[in-house]
Amino acid sequence: MLELRNVVKTFGKNVRAVDDVSVTLPSGVVGLIGHNGAGKTTLMQMIATIAKPTSGQILFDGVDIVKKPEAMRARLGFLPQDFGVYPNLSALEFMQYFAALKGVRDPGRIRRLLELVNLHDHAHRQAAGFSGGMRRRLGIAQALLNDPDVLIVDEPTAGLDPEERLRFRHLLSEIGFRKLVIVSTHIVSDIENMAGQLAVMNQGRLVACDTPDSFVQRARNQVWSVTVAAQDYDALSEQLQVLQAQRHADGITLRIAHPTSPLAGAVPVEPTLEEALMAQRYALSAVRGSVELAA
Numbered sequence: 001m002l003e004l005r006n007v008v009k010t011f012g013k014n015v016r017a018v019d020d021v022s023v024t025l026p027s028g029v030v031g032l033i034g035h036n037g038a039g040k041t042t043l044m045q046m047i048a049t050i051a052k053p054t055s056g057q058i059l060f061d062g063v064d065i066v067k068k069p070e071a072m073r074a075r076l077g078f079l080p081q082d083f084g085v086y087p088n089l090s091a092l093e094f095m096q097y098f099a100a101l102k103g104v105r106d107p108g109r110i111r112r113l114l115e116l117v118n119l120h121d122h123a124h125r126q127a128a129g130f131s132g133g134m135r136r137r138l139g140i141a142q143a144l145l146n147d148p149d150v151l152i153v154d155e156p157t158a159g160l161d162p163e164e165r166l167r168f169r170h171l172l173s174e175i176g177f178r179k180l181v182i183v184s185t186h187i188v189s190d191i192e193n194m195a196g197q198l199a200v201m202n203q204g205r206l207v208a209c210d211t212p213d214s215f216v217q218r219a220r221n222q223v224w225s226v227t228v229a230a231q232d233y234d235a236l237s238e239q240l241q242v243l244q245a246q247r248h249a250d251g252i253t254l255r256i257a258h259p260t261s262p263l264a265g266a267v268p269v270e271p272t273l274e275e276a277l278m279a280q281r282y283a284l285s286a287v288r289g290s291v292e293l294a295a
């Protein structure tokens with residue numbers, strides 16, 4: 001169990017990257033979500049013991065890992081955002097290199113991990129020719145070498161194509177059956193089907209931590225659907241929090257976040273998780289990107 005108590009990280013005088021975060025995380029997949037600059041990477045770096053909190057405590061199974069980082073390092077797998085593979089090494093050589101660094105002596109483990117991430121057929125290929133998804137999967141394989149109890153993955157699907165995203169999500173959710181997996185992202189769809197808990201960060205603060213279902217439940221009766229005339233769209237979108245707009249022959253059907261009925265004829269609809277987060281005003285840059293007029 002991982003426990004953060006009043007964790008603060010400041011940079012210089014003015015930047016409070018992580019601002020008084022307290023949370024307890026048992027096991028399973030936790031989605032750490034928030035817009036760019038919300039503090040996700042800084043928080044994960046502190047959990048991974050590669051940055052120290054300015055104040056506060058981080059306990060893993062009751063041990064203070066700020067004072068005793070080795071207690072965490074031995075049980076940690078970390079895939080940072082800017083993880084790079086060595087292009088001249090094959091997948092197998094890369095794994096052997098990290099196994100040596102981590103003191104892992106079981107050669108069968110490398111083979112099993114390459115199978116787990118579906119790279120066993122490419123074990124002898126140089127990583128230089130790997131796609132983004134293959135590199136991320138190799139990154140996960142090295143992070144699992146020491147059979148960690150905690151796996152931390154920063155922005156796992158950045159730059160991956162849709163098929164690779166799916167495969168990667170599936171892999172992480174499988175690992176989450178047995179371990180604590182912390183996945184940071186600003187893309188809700190990356191974690192909505194695998195995270196048991198969602199921790200939402202905004203400006204360094206942890207503004208909410210709950211199950212995806214609870215977020216959706218709280219947003220019920222706050223997301224509305226209504227069809228309006230095409231010429232009214234610009235004015236309405238200025239006044240209302242439009243989550244989605246779809247153009248068709250009879251006008252434009254809007255999905256709107258509002259605590260009460262926003263317009264005559266509006267009917268409440270079941271919110272998606274993304275809409276629920278928007279309706280509750282957890283600003284997420286990725287969500288704003290989804291508000292586009294579909295022709």
Ligand SMILES: Nc1ncnc2c1ncn2[C@@H]1O[C@H](COP(=O)(O)OP(=O)(O)OP(=O)(O)O)[C@@H](O)[C@H]1O
Pocket residue numbers: 011015016017034035036037038039040041042043186
């Ligand atoms: N080494 C540093 N020195 C100064 N400021 C920093 C440093 N690292 C992070 N920050 C600032 O701390 C805040 C949080 O950054 P952080 O990278 O943790 O956010 P994030 O949620 O991971 O963002 P992203 O999704 O873009 O990776 C930002 O304002 C960032 O500019």
